[in-house]
């Protein structure tokens with residue numbers, strides 16, 4: 001169903017304390033809960049998982065940190081009751097990919113804001129359903145794309161905004177992570193609940209996990225804030241693992257309306273070093289995080305090592321210099337998660353638009369189904385929907401709200 005009310009730069013009533021219900025307390029959910037133990041101005045009100053063991057571990061964590069016991073929700077459909085509980089402001093979803101959209105929709109229908117792990121949804125239809133619900137309910141739907149807060153990403157953004165890279169004409173991003181052992185592991189050894197990720201990815205020839213690579217690029221390119229993803233072509237490469245498991249590498253090329261090309265690669269099944277590429281090419285400069293950090297400005301030699309670090313310092317982003325520095329001081333394991341957490345709570349408490357809105361979440365996630373459609377058609381071009389319904393040029397440029 002279409003609506004006339006867009007949620008671009010949505011502002012909602014400020015929340016003095018953000019009352020949170022967590023759904024999904026597996027690997028990522030427990031890590032997230034631990035991160036939230038050191039945040040101020042929040043209350044963990046509810047915990048939900050299918051496993052009683054995970055709920056006990058989560059309650060133990062609250063107890064160890066001197067926090068009150070949370071209300072427990074256990075059972076196949078108990079996430080619905082959590083979403084409906086009136087003592088919650090934010091539903092935080094860390095379940096497997098397939099369950100994200102239905103939980104997000106139900107939570108918004110019951111008046112809750114949503115923070116959902118990547119990706120938001122696995123099909124274009126689900127992406128539209130979440131966008132429609134966010135517009136109808138005027139609730140936030142924030143996809144937890146932590147890579148948008150990576151220090152190198154933020155430096156690149158700062159360089160672009162000050163004109164140091166000139167006109168950007170090409171970007172590359174990826175999720176290259178050798179997960180073969182993890183796919184085979186049981187849940188006691190870091191494996192996924194019910195093997196959900198391997199089950200989804202086996203025989204899937206599109207890119208099921210595009211957002212780590214694409215999210216930071218879309219913010220850099222002001223997607224739906226002056227430019228728009230137009231169409232893609234995708235090509236798979238075989239990566240055999242065993243007789244009954246067949247995983248693909250996927251290469252997807254996207255072109256924006258303003259003519260910028262984006263390469264997004266996915267490979268979790270070959271022995272390669274971890275990489276998200278994070279490559280940006282402009283008319284005046286080049287930045288690349290993986291495999292080694294390298295920055296080159298027009299008319300100068302390529303910088304690596306310490307020379308790169310000192311240039312990065314020169315273009316250090318405000319978020320890295322403030323919240324990131326604080327995180328490093330507090331010895332948090334991953335600065336980009338800390339900045340994401342702090343920004344989400346800060347914006348909710350101050351009634352500000354969130355850094356990632358429902359249109360971002362849908363645009364970045366819909367690549368999964370569209371890349372597989374292109375592959376099935378022999379790499380033919382496939383159009384990317386405009387989830388803003390023509391409003392992609394209303395806002396001029398992406399920025400963080402303060």
Ligand SMILES: NC(=O)c1ccc[n+]([C@@H]2O[C@H](COP(=O)([O-])OP(=O)(O)OC[C@H]3O[C@@H](n4cnc5c(N)ncnc54)[C@H](O)[C@@H]3O)[C@@H](O)[C@H]2O)c1
Pocket residue numbers: 023024025026027028029048049050051054075076077078079094095096097099117118119144145146191192193194196
């Ligand atoms: N942003 C990142 O860097 C990052 C890193 C890791 C994982 N993730 C994302 O986090 C999500 C979870 O991944 P994971 O590794 O924690 O998976 P996992 O299998 O370890 O955990 C999923 C949990 O969800 C629970 N669950 C499933 N269905 C449920 C339901 N209906 N009701 C209640 N609980 C339910 C399971 O019991 C399990 O504990 C995925 O979307 C993944 O892509 C993101």
